[in-house]
Amino acid sequence: MSLQSFFWTAGRLVCAGVAWLILPLDTGAFHSWRLYIFLSSLPAFCGALLYLLLPESPRYLLEHGRKEKALRNLRLVHTINHFHKRKSHFLIKSIRVDAVHADEVGVVKTGGSLSQRWTRFKGHVRQLMSHTRELYSRTYCRRTILMSTILFTLSFGSYGVLLWYPSYVEQVTNADKRSEFSRFCHRSTPENVSLYDYCGCDGASFSDQHFSNTRFANFQLNLADFHNVRFTNVTFTESLLESCNFTNCTMENVVFGEGTQMVRVGWYATDFVGVNVTGLSSCEGEVIGRGGGEVGSGEFGELVRVLEGGNATSCEGVRQVECEGEESGSVYRDLFFVAASASVGNIASAIGVYFMRRNYWMAISMFASTASVFLLYVAHTEVFVVVVLCLFTALSTPAWNDTSLLNSDLYPTHLRSSSQGMHLLFARIGAILGTNVFGVFIHLNPAVPILLTACLLLVGSLAALPLPKTTRKTILK
Numbered sequence: 030m031s032l033q034s035f036f037w038t039a040g041r042l043v044c045a046g047v048a049w050l051i052l053p054l055d056t057g058a059f060h061s062w063r064l065y066i067f068l069s070s071l072p073a074f075c076g077a078l079l080y081l082l083l084p085e086s087p088r089y090l091l092e093h094g095r096k097e098k099a100l101r102n103l104r105l106v107h108t109i110n111h112f113h114k115r116k117s118h119f120l121i122k123s124i125r126v127d128a129v130h131a132d133e134v135g136v137v138k139t140g141g142s143l144s145q146r147w148t149r150f151k152g153h154v155r156q157l158m159s160h161t162r163e164l165y166s167r168t169y170c171r172r173t174i175l176m177s178t179i180l181f182t183l184s185f186g187s188y189g190v191l192l193w194y195p196s197y198v199e200q201v202t203n204a205d206k207r208s209e210f211s212r213f214c215h216r217s218t219p220e221n222v223s224l225y226d227y228c229g230c231d232g233a234s235f236s237d238q239h240f241s242n243t244r245f246a247n248f249q250l251n252l253a254d255f256h257n258v259r260f261t262n263v264t265f266t267e268s269l270l271e272s273c274n275f276t277n278c279t280m281e282n283v284v285f286g287e288g289t290q291m292v293r294v295g296w297y298a299t300d301f302v303g304v305n306v307t308g309l310s311s312c313e314g315e316v317i318g319r320g321g322g323e324v325g326s327g328e329f330g331e332l333v334r335v336l337e338g339g340n341a342t343s344c345e346g347v348r349q350v351e352c353e354g355e356e357s358g359s360v361y362r363d364l365f366f367v368a369a370s371a372s373v374g375n376i377a378s379a380i381g382v383y384f385m386r387r388n389y390w391m392a393i394s395m396f397a398s399t400a401s402v403f404l405l406y407v408a409h410t411e412v413f414v415v416v417v418l419c420l421f422t423a424l425s426t427p428a429w430n431d432t433s434l435l436n437s438d439l440y441p442t443h444l445r446s447s448s449q450g451m452h453l454l455f456a457r458i459g460a461i462l463g464t465n466v467f468g469v470f471i472h473l474n475p476a477v478p479i480l481l482t483a484c485l486l487l488v489g490s491l492a493a494l495p496l497p498k499t500t501r502k503t504i505l506k
Contacts, residue, residue, distance in 0.1 A: 030437070034375050034430045041368035044069065049361035088442065096124045160447040164440075172439050173451065175492045176432070179391070180452045181459035182489030183428055186402065186482040189463030191367070193478075194418055195360050196471045198411050265289045275299050363415045370419035374426025387431055387438065388496035394428035395490035402483040406476060428489075438499035 047068055054061045084106070090099035104119050111117035164173045239259045248268040259279045267288035278299045285291075374394075381390050401421040408414045432452065440448045463482070470477040 030430070030433050032379065034378065034426070034433075035372070038368065038371040038375055038426075040072065041371065042365065043072075045361055045365035045368045049365055052361060091124065091126060100124055157447070160444055161451070163444060164448055164451055169440065169444070169448075172496060173448065175496055176435065176439070176448070176452050177455040178492040179395070179428075179489045180432060180456035182485040182492075183395070183425065183432070184456040184459035185463035185466075186398065186486050187425060187429075187463075188460040189467040189478060189482060190402065190405070190418065190421065191364075192464050193467040193471050194363075194414065197405070197475055198414050270294050359411075363411075363418075366415065367418050367422050370423045371426045373423040375430065377423075378427035378430040381427060382431065382434060386498050387435055388493045388498070391428050391431040391435070391496075392490045392493040394424060394426075394431065395486050395493065397424040398428065399483050399486040399490065402479060402486060405479050435496065435499065439497065 048065060051061045051065050051068070084102040085098070087099040087102050090096070090102065100121065100123065103121060107117070107119045163169065234254045234256075235258050236256045237258070239261065240263050241261045242263075243260075244264045244266070245268050246266045248265070249271070250269070250273055251271045253270075253273045255273070255275045255278050257277045258275070259281070260283050261281045263280075263282075264284045264286055266286035269290045269292070271292040272294075274295045274297065276297045276299070278296075280299060280301045283301075378390075378394075398421055401417060401424055404417045404420070405414065408417050436449050436452065437445060466481065467478045
């Protein structure tokens with residue numbers, strides 16, 4: 030089972046590597062993400078075909094009364110296991126289900142009338158409910174709760190951290206510029222100022238201010254609200270205004286220079302004097318006059334024409350505004366290195382489970398992961414963040430691998446599928462909550478999800494300690 034985890038890592042490496050090679054090639058005529066989705070689906074399609082070659086479990090065949098097929102599969106397993114021997118005799122001639130095991134195996138018949146099928150279906154439902162109740166019986170309740178807690182905390186941290194890391198990189202690498210812009214926003218008369226290469230000013234609010242002799246270059250403004258603001262001798266170059274509203278503003282001698290784009294921009298009761306829009310590469314939004322009607326003439330007529338046309342001019346060749354630390358392909362490159370770091374954890378996991386109690390091994394892995402997440406709190410460069418993510422992945426991988434081993438060790442055969450399903454249910458809940466909590470707080474205060482993840486991983490490491498000792502003590506029944 031530890032060996033199988035290497036293929037999970039190999040899949041992540043291929044996934045990130047293909048993305049690194051293909052996705053940055055996107056152009057207006059070629060959408061590389063379509064090719065990436067197609068290539069990513071091929072292994073799943075091949076895997077579905079390979080399932081047809083897998084021999085069925087002998088126990089499952091016995092449950093359905095197919096003794097001869099079970100015997101043939103056991104013979105196949107014997108042949109594969111002894112392929113290196115010249116002569117190897119398969120000594121089993123037949124299989125008999127003893128009366129003492131008849132109830133446990135419970136031969137299940139196939140086919141029959143509709144009423145018989147309905148009866149069997151109800152039997153399966155009763156069996157499912159019985160297994161679920163048994164998971165929370167006195168014998169297995171504590172280990173079920175502990176394992177569910179471990180999977181919940183692991184999924185919360187892993188999915189949240191890895192999914193939102195590009196946004197976290199943007200937050201930490203642009204912190205200085207954001208602080209500079211925040212000071213700029215609160216100046217009543219920002220003048221003779223040039224702001225370059227700024228990205229991600231989400232939700233900025235400007236009121237009763239006068240922008241004078243100001244230049245914005247390679248500047249991205251999102252969800253900004255301007256109320257009663259005057260712009261005089263202001264220039265926008267290679268900039269993007271997205272989902273911004275201008276209300277009761279005055280635009281005087283404003284130049285929307287080369288490469289400037291507007292997306293969902295609203296101009297409400299705004300006066301325009303000497304506005305130059307010849308550099309607009311694309312523009313969409315709405316213009317409403319002081320009386321509530323549309324404005325379609327005057328010195329702002331050219332901008333109105335572009336707005337009403339919706340991307341009336343060509344976008345070809347326009348460079349998109351890029352945040353520092355998010356240059357084309359860097360995310361996929363970083364994810365490739367993060368995926369590669371999991372191989373270190375796989376090697377450690379494959380060796381460690383034989384020499385240490387598996388629950389202790391899991392506790393150590395999750396505790397070390399907790400420490401690595403704390404490092405994100407002090408990471409202020411993209412390289413540092415990626416290094417910490419590689420460390421987190423390498424340290425958390427043994428815990429992920431150990432969950433499968435412990436599930437096999439802690440439960441008898443007839444409960445293993447039910448227990449795995451129950452644990453993965455809590456894992457999915459943790460993944461959903463983790464991704465959404467990160468999404469809500471990553472732009473407000475990145476420290477909140479980071480510290481919350483560290484605390485939850487610490488809870489998971491403590492939950493592993495009371496689990497029973499199972500090293501070399503698998504329940505074989």
